[in-house]
Amino acid sequence: TGPAGAATAARIAGALTQAGGSPRLLPIDYTVPELRPDLTARLQQGLALAAGVCQGVLSLLALDEEMHPQFPGVPSGLLGNLALAQAITDLDGPLRLRLLTCSAIQAAQDDRVGHPLQATSWGLGLSLGLEHPERWEGLLDLPEEFDDATERRLVSCLLAGDFEDQVALRATGRLVRRLVRDETPAPPEVRWARGGTVLITGGTGALGAHLARPLQIHRPGQNAS
Numbered sequence: 001t002g003p004a005g006a007a008t009a010a011r012i013a014g015a016l017t018q019a020g021g022s023p024r025l026l027p028i029d030y031t032v033p034e035l036r037p038d039l040t041a042r043l044q045q046g047l048a049l050a051a052g053v054c055q056g057v058l059s060l061l062a063l064d065e066e067m068h069p070q071f072p073g074v075p076s077g078l079l080g081n082l083a084l085a086q087a088i089t090d091l092d093g094p095l096r097l098r099l100l101t102c103s104a105i106q107a108a109q110d111d112r113v114g115h116p117l118q119a120t121s122w123g124l125g126l127s128l129g130l131e132h133p134e135r136w137e138g139l140l141d142l143p144e145e146f147d148d149a150t151e152r153r154l155v156s157c158l159l160a161g162d163f164e165d166q167v168a169l170r171a172t173g174r175l176v177r178r179l180v181r182d183e184t185p186a187p188p189e190v191r192w193a194r195g196g197t198v199l200i201t202g203g204t205g206a207l208g209a210h211l212a213r214p215l216q217i218h219r220p221g222q223n224a225s
């Protein structure tokens with residue numbers, strides 16, 4: 001974790017300990033000149049201390065939204081997550097990575113995004129899941145208010161082992177991503193009246209030409225083509 005996520009990390013570690021786990025906190029120093037090799041060495045040391053039984057890393061680095069001092073415009077937490085993912089790929093063994101955010105995504109229609117900068121780590125995580133599925137555990141978004149109910153849902157989610165890789169915890173419960181059939185009634189059929197003017201944006205491209213043909217649009221004196 002970074003500075004912004006220290007309190008949240010301590011609370012999660014305490015909850016996991018009560019549930020029978022043995023979490024280890026790994027603070028991140030963004031000022032290290034070579035962050036990737038530093039993280040690789042520290043993860044290797046942590047694995048040795050855990051006697052090789054550690055199989056997962058929960059990153060709270062996305063909570064650090066301050067811009068990186070060397071790369072203005074880029075959140076420190078995003079660069080930290082990238083270096084952490086690279087460090088994990090440098091290690092042998094089954095170590096897997098999960099990225100945690102807080103109010104970074106809209107998980108429901110009435111959901112409010114409070115920290116859009118953290119959504120950059122969701123973009124990074126989706127790429128990691130495609131490029132390194134063997135190292136990927138998933139993405140987890142917390143609500144703005146981290147209450148006792150959220151804490152219980154978080155521990156349950158981390159210990160579930162159900163391979164859900166995109167999860168949002170909200171006051172209503174645990175939300176996961178699914179494709180569902182759109183039950184919205186189809187709009188009434190629109191019939192085009194012959195004649196008049198129709199504007200097709202991007203009409204010089206392939207899609208514009210395909211659209212123009214069934215509309216029988218042509219210049220006076222020319223056949224439609």
